[in-house]
Amino acid sequence: MEYKTLLSLFLWTGSLLGLSFFSSCHTDPIVVSVPGGGSYPNVNPGSGEECEDGTISFQYEVLPLLVSSCATSGCHDAASHKDGVILDSYENIMEEVKPNKPPSKSKLYQVLVRSGRERMPPPPADPFTQEQIDLIATWIEQGALNTTCSPACDANNHSFQADILPIIQQSCVGCHSGSQASGSVWLETYNDIYPYAINGKLLGTVKHQAGYSAMPPGVQLNDCRIAQIENWINNGAPND
Ligand code: HEC
Known part of the structure; x- marks a missing residue:
């Protein structure tokens, strides 16, 4: 067998075994475990410029x-x-x-x-x-400026009560509650929100993906907030 063939066979076997010969060249995604087995990569957005010294965005x-x-x-x-x-x-x-x-x-x-x-x-x-x-x-x-910095946020924190519900309360509940909830979509409690987490509409709408209505209309949540929602869903959308 030629040297080249041997080498590629060696590399191929290595990759089959999950060994990476060039591990220094790529970073492994952070992996979260999912209840009931399996795991999804945790989304980590490129960080925007963070708000400093208590600046409101x-x-x-x-x-x-x-x-x-x-x-x-x-x-x-x-x-x-x-x-x-x-x-x-x-x-x-x-x-x-x-x-x-x-x-x-x-x-x-x-x-x-x-x-x-x-x-x-x-x-x-x-x-x-x-x-x-x-x-x-x-x-x-602070001068009522058109500030665009990102409020402190860690995509690895995605507890429903501490992280996800406050996002929805701040950005969605005004339209999606009460007797005239927009689109007959209620997003007030965990039980209201969970079905949209599972059917893909929560993520599709906040990511402004094709095929979904862009939510909130006319504004997009910051990347880290979207990543928190995505990580929470990847984690099985628990009421944690
Ligand atoms: C200013 C009002 C307003 C805000 C704020 C708003 N929505 Fe909506 N939403 C609507 C309206 C109106 C509809 C129904 C019409 C449509 O689908 O475009 C809707 C529909 C939806 C639907 C159903 C879409 C579908 O394809 O069936 C989802 C899911 C949704 N919104 C999620 C959200 C989430 C999540 C947020 C916050 C991040 C949010 N909305 C913020 C007005 C709003």
Whole structure:
């Protein structure tokens, strides 16, 4: 047998045995175990520029929250523009914000802390949580800039309660809850969300994949958040 044939036979056998002769040239994907056996590679997105020193990301924190809670059909999306207010883009949102003044001078902030029917989002929708109100206030205090940095996020953390549910509460629940849930899709509890995790629609919509409606409409979650969702699904979408 020729030397070359021998060498390729050797390499072929090696690769069959799962040995890598060039292991220094490629990095192995991190593997998570799946309940019931098997394993999927854990997705690790290329890291975007991270937000520093407590900077609020307009793109990944403020905008998804406002789109989900306010730029909904019948309220402040471009088609409905209730009271002339559209909250679907930086330019439109800035119409309601006075940068370089205390948050209490901005209409966007004022309506969040009003009571009764004057409050936004109006009842029966839930009011913003204190955490969400603080997020808007801090963003205004920081100059209401069109920041696009990525909030701290580790794709390896994908617990349903600690990581996945907060993403959905911030970016989806505004449209997908209550008596008029968009598309008759409810995403309030684990039991609501699980079927969409398993049928591929949750991932297809947040990845803005062809064949799925892009969700949230007009905004995309940051890569790391999408990877957390993907890893959680790969892990069997447990209620952990
Ligand atoms: C501004 C409102 C709005 C927000 C925010 C929103 N959705 Fe939707 N969603 C809709 C509407 C309207 C539909 C129904 C029409 C359609 O499918 O495009 C829909 C449909 C869907 C569907 C069904 C799609 C299909 O192909 O059957 C899924 C799944 C979904 N949304 C998931 C999400 C997720 C996950 C988020 C958050 C990351 C989200 N949505 C945020 C308005 C919204």
